[in-house]
Amino acid sequence: xxxxxxxxxxxxxxxxxxxxxxxxxxxxxxxxxxxxxxxxxxxxxxxxxxxxxxxxxxxxxxxxxxxxxxxxxxxxxxxxxx
Amino acid sequence: xxxxxxxxxxxxxxxxxxxxxxxxxxxxxxxxxxxxxxxxxxxxxxxxxxxxxxxxxxxxxxxxxxxxxxxxxxxxxxxxxxxxxxxxxxxxxxxxxxxxxxxxxxxxxxxxxxxxxxxxxxxxxxxxxxxxxxxxxxxxxxxxxxxxxxxxxxxxxxxxxxxxxxxxxxxxxxxxxxxxxxxxxxxxxxxxxxxxxxxxxxxxxxxxxxxxxxx
Numbered sequence: 341x342x343x344x345x346x347x348x349x350x351x352x353x354x355x356x357x358x359x360x361x362x363x364x365x366x367x368x369x370x371x372x373x374x375x376x377x378x379x380x381x382x383x384x385x386x387x388x389x390x391x392x393x394x395x396x397x398x399x400x401x402x403x404x405x406x407x408x409x410x411x412x413x414x415x416x417x418x419x420x421x422x
Numbered sequence: 423x424x425x426x427x428x429x430x431x432x433x434x435x436x437x438x439x440x441x442x443x444x445x446x447x448x449x450x451x452x453x454x455x456x457x458x459x460x461x462x463x464x465x466x467x468x469x470x471x472x473x474x475x476x477x478x479x480x481x482x483x484x485x486x487x488x489x490x491x492x493x494x495x496x497x498x499x500x501x502x503x504x505x506x507x508x509x510x511x512x513x514x515x516x517x518x519x520x521x522x523x524x525x526x527x528x529x530x531x532x533x534x535x536x537x538x539x540x541x542x543x544x545x546x547x548x549x550x551x552x553x554x555x556x557x558x559x560x561x562x563x564x565x566x567x568x569x570x571x572x573x574x575x576x577x578x579x580x581x582x583x584x585x586x587x588x589x590x591x592x593x594x595x596x597x598x599x600x601x602x603x604x605x606x607x608x609x610x611x612x613x614x615x616x617x618x619x620x621x622x623x624x625x626x627x628x629x630x631x632x633x634x635x636x637x
Contacts, residue, residue: 350525354567355592357530406487409480409516411523412567 342387344399346407347416349380354412383407386422395419423635424464425449428490430456435471435507439615443468446618446628447635456488466503466635467494469510471560471613481524481563482512491517504607505634508561511599511609520600520609521576522568528592532562536624538587539598539612544580546605550633554587555626557612559598564611566593566600579603584610608634 350356356378363377385402387395396419408415425443429436436453443449443466454460456474475484485491491513498504498519506514514520527533539555541548568576573595576582584599591611599610614627 353569354525355528357526357528357592361530406483407479409483409523411515411521411569412525 341422342389342392342395343420343422344385344387344395344402345418345420346383346385346399346403347380348383348408348413349378349415350412351414387419392419392421423447423449423466424452424462425466425468426452426454426460426464427468427470428454428456428494429470430472430474430485430488430513432474432476433470433472433509435509435613435615438613439468439470439507442615442618442627443631447631454490456485456490459489459493461493461496463497463500463502466505467497469494469504469506469513470615471508471510474509474513477509477563480512480516482509482514482516485513486517495519498602498607501604501606503634505631506607506609507613507615508559508564508611511611512563514607514609519607520602521572522566522600524563524611525565525567525592526563527561527565527590532560533564533590534558534560535590537590537598537612539584539626540587541584542580542582544577545583545601546580547583547601547608547633547637550636551629555584555629556617556624557614557626557630558616558624559590559612560616561591561611564593565591566595566597566611568594576600583608584612605637 585596614630617624617627
């Protein structure tokens, strides 16, 4: 069994109003040290395949066809054996 | 006139748009469940507003994998007329029938109000309109986004159909609606079907549907 851990965030070039709102709240609370904040989503897939290479390939295909809209989003994928 | 209105789980404007097409255009309306595929060639296919598949993951993202959308893509590629309103516009961008994407409104607020639409002169639809149109919007994720190159292409090809007089949601280039290069696929965030009842004093939505059918 393998686990694909996927972080999806808006591209740097896309304004993230959710992140900006949370950032503003942190600044209002005196946490001026926080320079920037982006809100994204975390997706975990459990894959019943025989090799790490196969798990990575399937996870990448799923990310690019379904989980991520590459017009506006980018992603980081890590696959681990479990 | 034959019309297919595709209904997804979570669509909630399917009957609205279907009933006005029936009442004002005498259309023979077929409500097509998302699991149904079709190979006939109606005069118009409408992807209605709502929250297809609960808007989970991204608005419109799940809808593109349905059997009916496979038929819609084939139909559109053959030149068939498609109108996507609100969630339907989001489905059209997710399916690749229209470029770009719809983001959360810049204010993060759900906006429900009448807006003034400016038909874009360089577009083929504009010859059907005189002056601005007043149409309601109701959405949380209606800010049109595309990269600079795509925006330039849209402007150059005259694919921007409507702009907001006063941008309510942070859409780039004040875009409220766009069409594909051939002009047979129109996506827009405002709801023309909600401005088609003389008792509410608004009929501008009828002009938009007429323009799409005549264009």
